[in-house]
Amino acid sequence: xxxxxxxxxxxxxxGGTLPASFYSxxxxxxxxxxxxxxxxxxxxxxxxxxxxxxxxxxxxxxxxACHAAAGRTKRTDPLYGPPGIAYVYLIYGTxxxxxxxxxxxxLPSAVLIxxxxxxxxxxxxxxxxxxxxxxxxxxxxxGKLCAALGIDMRHNRHPLTRxxxxxxxxxxxxxxxxxxxxxxxxxxxxxxxxxxxxxxHPGVSRVPRR
DNA sequence: TCGAAGATTGTCT
DNA sequence: GACAATCTTCGAG
Numbered sequence: 724x725x726x727x728x729x730x731x732x733x734x735x736x737x738g739g740t741l742p743a744s745f746y747s748x749x750x751x752x753x754x755x756x757x758x759x760x761x762x763x764x765x766x767x768x769x770x771x772x773x774x775x776x777x778x779x780x781x782x783x784x785x786x787x788a789c790h791a792a793a794g795r796t797k798r799t800d801p802l803y804g805p806p807g808i809a810y811v812y813l814i815y816g817t818x819x820x821x822x823x824x825x826x827x828x829x830l831p832s833a834v835l836i837x838x839x840x841x842x843x844x845x846x847x848x849x850x851x852x853x854x855x856x857x858x859x860x861x862x863x864x865x866g867k868l869c870a871a872l873g874i875d876m877r878h879n880r881h882p883l884t885r886x887x888x889x890x891x892x893x894x895x896x897x898x899x900x901x902x903x904x905x906x907x908x909x910x911x912x913x914x915x916x917x918x919x920x921x922x923x924h925p926g927v928s929r930v931p932r933r
Numbered sequence: 934t935c936g937a938a939g940a941t942t943g944t945c946t
Numbered sequence: 947g948a949c950a951a952t953c954t955t956c957g958a959g
Contacts, residue, residue, distance in 0.1 A: 779940070788940070798955055816952030818941050835940060854943065866941050908940050928941095 738892030740884050743807035750825040750832040754780040755919050757823070759896040762839055764872040765887040769847050771872045773839030773862050774893055777920035777927045779906045781822070783832040787911035791831035801880050802831035809888060811869070811879040818866030821874050823883055823890065837907075837918075839868045840926045848872070864928040896921055 738761065746753055755778075763772045781789035783802075790799045790812075801810040802824060810822040810833050822833035839862035841848055848861045848871040855861045855871075862868035869875065874888065883890045902922045905914050920927045 781940075790940080793956080796956075812940090813952090813954060814939060815941055816939090816954070818952095820940060822940090837940085864941070870942095906940070910939090 741807075741890050741892060743805065743882070743884055746806035746823060746825045746883075747827055748825070750780045750782055750834060751917065753823070753825045754778040754834040754917070755901065756895075757834060757836070757890070758901060758919055758921060759893040761842065761891040761893045762836065762868075762872065763886075763889050763891060764874055764878075766873045768850075768873070769844055771844035771847055772842045773868065773872065774842055775836060775838075775890075776840050776924045777836075777838035777918070779835040779837055779919075780917040781833050781835060782917070783826075783830055786832075786915070788906060788909040788913075788915070789832065792911075795831070799831060802833055803829060804880060807883050809874075809878050809881045809883055811874060811876060813876070814866070819869035819875050820865045821869050821878070835865060836868065837865050838863050838920070838926050838928050839871070840924065841871065859925045863926045867928075 757775050757778050760775050761772055783789055784791050786792060791802045795803055804824055805828045806825050808824045810824050811819055814820050822835050824833045826832050841858055841861045845858055852861050852871050862871045878888050881888050900922050902920055903916050904918050905916055906918045
């Protein structure tokens, strides 16, 4: 039994940090279980925190939509690193995307964090995302959440078990509140059901195009 | 060295 | 719904 002070402290920090072993499992399981967890990023301007409401799985070299399908390159190298590190890259020259690397080392797969429900540091997020008209729009997309939390190339390869960028346990999302659909914005493997999100949550990004 | 593509977003019509 | 912004990466020549 842990001392009450420790239990209270853990509650205050929205749950303990997810260990590296959490990520060392099937990417699809990690993507599902990351729903409800808390992403926390500390920077010189303060702390920002959000609850994960949408994820996508990218399964490795056999997944045509995964960056690793092109093999190991300078860009995709973090995917081949240990599970539990961040893979951050620039898309369209304008937006950062944030992934958590999964599975045992050497298997290049990851979970893209697509959307967060803002929890803490909303004023700071708003200053970084002046285009967002509602709080729920501050992090409702992969590029948006990186901007809101201040995630960029500096966090590439960063272990998600240590500040300034960590993922903590949150409140688990029940199965009947989770929807699974094909991934968004890709041109290959467009029918693979590898996107998980909290049903009817206003913070999830776009619905799939048809 | 050059050109094309890209896991997006915001603005304009 | 269409389209521009903006830059890194990679393949082709």
